[in-house]
Structures are given as C-alpha cells and as structure tokens.
Amino acid sequence: MQNAFRSIGLIARATSIMGNRLFTPKNLQANQFLYLLRILENPGITQADLATQLHVDPSTCLRAVRKLSAGGYLTREADPTNQRRKRLVPTAKAQADAAQLHGYEQALLTVGTQDFTPGERLMLQELLARVAANIEGLNDDPDRLMATVKRAPHEN
The missing domain is CATH 1.20.5 (Single alpha-helices involved in coiled-coils or other helix-helix interfaces)
Incomplete structure (x- = not known):
C-alpha cells in the first residue's frame, strides 16, 4: 500500500514539473497554471473558495492570484452583494490560453489511463x-x- 501513496506523489510531482515547463513561456510559473485553470472553470470564484478548492493556505493563494493579476490573466472585481469580497475573473489573455490549459489536463488524463477500460x-x-x-x-x-x-x- 505504501507504493500507492508514493505513486500519487510521483504523479503530482511529474505533472507539476511538466506543467511548469510547458507554461513558463507564458509567464505561468510555480503551478500558477493550476490556479488559472480553476478560475477559468469557475469565473467569479472568490480567493477563499479557490484556496479551498486547491487545498492551499490562503497566503499561498494570495501570492499566486497577485502574480496572475500582475501578468494580466485575471481581474479582481467587487462582489455586487458585498463590496469587500472580490471575485476573480479571467481576462481575454486567460481565455486565449484556456484551450491549451484544458488540453494539458485532458492529455494527462488520456495518457495516464491509456490502457484502462x-x-x-x-x-x-x-x-x-x-x-x-x-x-x-x-x-x-x-x-x-x-x-x-x-x-x-x-x-x-
């Protein structure tokens, strides 16, 4: 059973390394592509909900969101019902990369389970x-x- 958890760790590290290598030319480093992918899937998600979804601490999420915002990938818009609450909205630049991000995720699933029924x-x-x-x-x-x-x- 120990090998199962080691395999999960290997999968996580390998896919992270490949994703970082693939998306670094787009200035998406340190797994920022994962954050952007979830924002594209959930436009208007709050930073707190994003951190929960990705199982990261809020300060780590904040740093990634700031870098994505500085890189022109998202904007922070006030929630109409609570002005202090900010919604994360993908920009046109993020939308332009959406197909490649989703394709990367789908390709990993396809290759990883290629001989599965x-x-x-x-x-x-x-x-x-x-x-x-x-x-x-x-x-x-x-x-x-x-x-x-x-x-x-x-x-x-």
Whole structure:
C-alpha cells in the first residue's frame, strides 16, 4: 500500500514539473497554471473558495492570484452583494490560453489511463475520491492521524 501513496506523489510531482515547463513561456510559473485553470472553470470564484478548492493556505493563494493579476490573466472585481469580497475573473489573455490549459489536463488524463477500460477509469476516479475524502478529514482532526501512526504496524 505504501507504493500507492508514493505513486500519487510521483504523479503530482511529474505533472507539476511538466506543467511548469510547458507554461513558463507564458509567464505561468510555480503551478500558477493550476490556479488559472480553476478560475477559468469557475469565473467569479472568490480567493477563499479557490484556496479551498486547491487545498492551499490562503497566503499561498494570495501570492499566486497577485502574480496572475500582475501578468494580466485575471481581474479582481467587487462582489455586487458585498463590496469587500472580490471575485476573480479571467481576462481575454486567460481565455486565449484556456484551450491549451484544458488540453494539458485532458492529455494527462488520456495518457495516464491509456490502457484502462472505462470501468477501470471510473473505479480509479471513485477510489481516489474516497482516499482524498479520508485524507481531507484529517485536516479537521490531526490528532487522529497521530493516534493512528502510533498504533499502526509498519508495512513494507
């Protein structure tokens, strides 16, 4: 089972490296392409909701949003119901890169599951969603993780 989590880490690092390499010429560095992709999918998303969706801390999200704004990829518009709340809106420059960003994500999925049956793809999606939900639940109760670590037998 240990190898499964190492594989997840490998996938995350490899796709991040490839994405950064691919999008650096567009001045999208340090995984900013991930932020932009989510903003394109959810125009008008708030920075807090974006941070939650990407599972990053608010200060990390703020830095990425500032860089995307400075790069001309998004604007921050006041929410009509709450002027202090800002909505992140992709610009025409971001829209011009949308197809390439979505294509990158789709290509990774296609290549990563190229020899999977439709049933296996669905099973993978369901199993990873369950793993993610289980891990995300630890955010609310980190002591539970430490209690599990203390009593878990070491597996090879």
